[in-house]
Amino acid sequence: MLSPAIAFIVILFLYPFLYGLFLSFTTADGVPTLANYRRFFMDARDVRTIWVTMKLALPITLICVCLAVPFSYFMRRSMKGERIITFFLILPITLGTVLVSQGMLSFMGPNGWLNQFLLALHIVKEPFRFTHNELGVMISVALQGFPYAFLMLLGYISGINPDLEKASQMLGANKWQTFWKVLFPLMVPGIAIAFCLNFVMAYSVYPSAVLLGQPSGPTRVIALAAYQWAFEKFNFNAATAISMTMAAIELIVIAIVLAWRSKLYKGATMVGKG
Amino acid sequence: MTKKFGDKIAVNDFSLEFGKGEFVTFLGPSGCGKSTALNCITGLIPITSGEIYIDDECIDDSRNTVAPEKRGFGMVFQNYALFPHLSVRENVAFGLKILKLGKSEIERKVNDALKLVHLDGYASKFPAQMSGGEQQRVAIARCIVLEPRLLLLDEPLSNLDAKLRIELRYELKALHERLKVATIYVTHDQSEALALSDRIVVLKFGVIQQIGSPQKIYSDPANSFVADFVGYKNAWEGKLEKLVEAGSGLIARVKTPGGIIDAKLAYGANDPRRKALVSAFETGSPVSTAVRPEDIMAGVKGDVNNLQCVAGLVEYQGKVSQVAATFAVDEKERIDMRSSIPVSVGDTFNAWVDPEKVMVFASATSGGIKT
Numbered sequence: 001m002l003s004p005a006i007a008f009i010v011i012l013f014l015y016p017f018l019y020g021l022f023l024s025f026t027t028a029d030g031v032p033t034l035a036n037y038r039r040f041f042m043d044a045r046d047v048r049t050i051w052v053t054m055k056l057a058l059p060i061t062l063i064c065v066c067l068a069v070p071f072s073y074f075m076r077r078s079m080k081g082e083r084i085i086t087f088f089l090i091l092p093i094t095l096g097t098v099l100v101s102q103g104m105l106s107f108m109g110p111n112g113w114l115n116q117f118l119l120a121l122h123i124v125k126e127p128f129r130f131t132h133n134e135l136g137v138m139i140s141v142a143l144q145g146f147p148y149a150f151l152m153l154l155g156y157i158s159g160i161n162p163d164l165e166k167a168s169q170m171l172g173a174n175k176w177q178t179f180w181k182v183l184f185p186l187m188v189p190g191i192a193i194a195f196c197l198n199f200v201m202a203y204s205v206y207p208s209a210v211l212l213g214q215p216s217g218p219t220r221v222i223a224l225a226a227y228q229w230a231f232e233k234f235n236f237n238a239a240t241a242i243s244m245t246m247a248a249i250e251l252i253v254i255a256i257v258l259a260w261r262s263k264l265y266k267g268a269t270m271v272g273k274g
Numbered sequence: 275m276t277k278k279f280g281d282k283i284a285v286n287d288f289s290l291e292f293g294k295g296e297f298v299t300f301l302g303p304s305g306c307g308k309s310t311a312l313n314c315i316t317g318l319i320p321i322t323s324g325e326i327y328i329d330d331e332c333i334d335d336s337r338n339t340v341a342p343e344k345r346g347f348g349m350v351f352q353n354y355a356l357f358p359h360l361s362v363r364e365n366v367a368f369g370l371k372i373l374k375l376g377k378s379e380i381e382r383k384v385n386d387a388l389k390l391v392h393l394d395g396y397a398s399k400f401p402a403q404m405s406g407g408e409q410q411r412v413a414i415a416r417c418i419v420l421e422p423r424l425l426l427l428d429e430p431l432s433n434l435d436a437k438l439r440i441e442l443r444y445e446l447k448a449l450h451e452r453l454k455v456a457t458i459y460v461t462h463d464q465s466e467a468l469a470l471s472d473r474i475v476v477l478k479f480g481v482i483q484q485i486g487s488p489q490k491i492y493s494d495p496a497n498s499f500v501a502d503f504v505g506y507k508n509a510w511e512g513k514l515e516k517l518v519e520a521g522s523g524l525i526a527r528v529k530t531p532g533g534i535i536d537a538k539l540a541y542g543a544n545d546p547r548r549k550a551l552v553s554a555f556e557t558g559s560p561v562s563t564a565v566r567p568e569d570i571m572a573g574v575k576g577d578v579n580n581l582q583c584v585a586g587l588v589e590y591q592g593k594v595s596q597v598a599a600t601f602a603v604d605e606k607e608r609i610d611m612r613s614s615i616p617v618s619v620g621d622t623f624n625a626w627v628d629p630e631k632v633m634v635f636a637s638a639t640s641g642g643i644k645t
Binding site: 163164166167168169170171172173174177181182185186 | 318341349353357426
């Protein structure tokens with residue numbers, strides 16, 4: 001019964017991954033070498049991309065998750081207009097990165113409606129630069145990442161037995177104490193997973209960085225470096241080494257987050273029935 | 275201590291007053307508003323109108339409410355509602371930590387509470403590692419450690435298996451004897467209500483049907499609903515043929531599809547049941563009998579109330595058998611009884627019921643009485 005799934009994983013994930021790993025440790029002729037990695041870490045312009053991407057991805061992820069927590073908290077019980085709110089929160093995923101980026105370019109550009117509005121209200125004296133910088137990339141990636149974090153946390157928080165909240169209140173805790181002492185600890189596993197997913201998505205950012213950032217400099221992200229080595233310089237071995245470095249960094253961050261999770265959440269994940 | 279509230283759709287004109295240390299049970303089938311009434315008292319559900327007082331302090335007058343966390347009530351839930359991420363010790367200490375008590379004081383109180391529910395030694399376990407009965411005892415400890423002014427129990431035993439339910443019931447009773455904390459207990463199980471309570475409040479569709487001691491409720495139900503709920507399973511619709519006063523009570527003769535039933539009713543002069551019967555007799559409106567299965571004697575013949583029955587199902591229960599029969603004259607009308615003589619399926623036999631064991635209610639009575 002499991003074999004189709006296993007075949008699927010082997011063909012679509014395991015084989016490409018192992019092949020990539022093999023490429024990154026060999027020369028174009030298939031001779032084993034560490035040169036691809038050495039080149040990446042010695043090249044100041046390339047190695048910078050690790051931090052450039054981290055500077056984008058970490059704040060985006062934090063903002064997405066931190067916003068998703070209160071949103072999911074206030075929407076944990078069915079309420080009026082829930083479907084409409086959820087629709088607008090999820091809309092960015094359905095539109096796709098390129099459409100959202102194009103929309104942002106015209107809406108938030110120097111002559112876009114947003115800047116005209118801000119100018120008219122005298123909030124800014126000259127058009128504020130929302131696009132073609134880190135901010136533009138961050139907004140775009142956050143718009144795409146937030147729905148995932150929100151939906152995941154909403155699932156977690158609405159799965160918490162509502163009697164726990166009542167019990168906490170009956171024991172003298174106010175709403176704030178109930179949130180911090182009961183709901184938040186129970187949401188920690190969800191928060192950790194949402195953080196990991198969002199971080200991986202943000203760290204592998206590519207289209208937004210090209211369309212809304214400055215791909216030659218401040219937003220030359222790690223995925224862009226890999227792309228350039230693969231399709232501009234046609235050095236697949238060097239490019240896969242960069243991809244593997246990217247994967248390693250993501251895995252390290254995930255490991256840190258999961259370690260934090262298990263430190264904070266020691267209890268059993270489920271309440272068993274008597 | 276006074277407590278009043280009224281006029282909620284789910285709980286209509288609910289008015290009740292009770293004393294310190296009293297154990298009051300809200301009894302009724304599911305959906306009768308007993309949990310809603312309880313949640314109104316806790317403040318988890320705002321009331322529409324009416325007032326709730328505790329120790330002369332108004333905690334809810336339907337406009338200004340004291341928040342649930344400030345009422346100093348304890349609540350035990352049907353599904354235990356223990357915090358799964360906290361150990362037993364942390365669960366019990368939860369409320370004490372909110373009160374910002376000292377570490378050693380919390381430690382001492384938690385240990386005392388756990389000892390009281392016979393769970394010393396379980397302090398570092400997590401809820402998921404415990405049985406339902408143990409979890410519910412933790413939940414009880416978590417409440418009583420705060421010395422609540424009022425303890426509210428919402429069907430606390432319903433999720434437990436039968437044996438454990440009776441065990442924990444004894445423990446609850448003992449605990450109440452010891453702590454003397456005013457308690458409101460919600461259940462749909464009449465045996466729990468009878469075993470535990472000082473007073474029982476029977477509810478139907480959010481309306482109080484009867485308030486009284488377990489003895490009163492059991493032996494002298496106020497209407498056919500309460501009667502059915504406490505085990506008067508034989509309710510035969512009929513018309514009054516005769517209604518005469520006999521001393522302080524009444525003698526009634528009811529014509530039912532199964533036969534003529536005589537009843538000696540101890541309804542006093544001011545009893546609303548008496549007034550309802552008198553008007554039912556005058557207007558000829560339907561009445562209903564109420565007889566316990568154990569009061570019907572199979573194979574016995576008396577002067578009156580001889581009922582010809584055909585045995586349907588016979589369930590052997592040791593000393594007696596549970597017999598579900600139908601009347602010989604009308605096989606659609608059921609009669610439930612206990613039989614100490616051997617009866618087999620299809621047998622026709624005579625059964626007798628003492629007129630003093632028969633109750634009669636006017637069918638339309640839905641309002642309750644207070645006793």
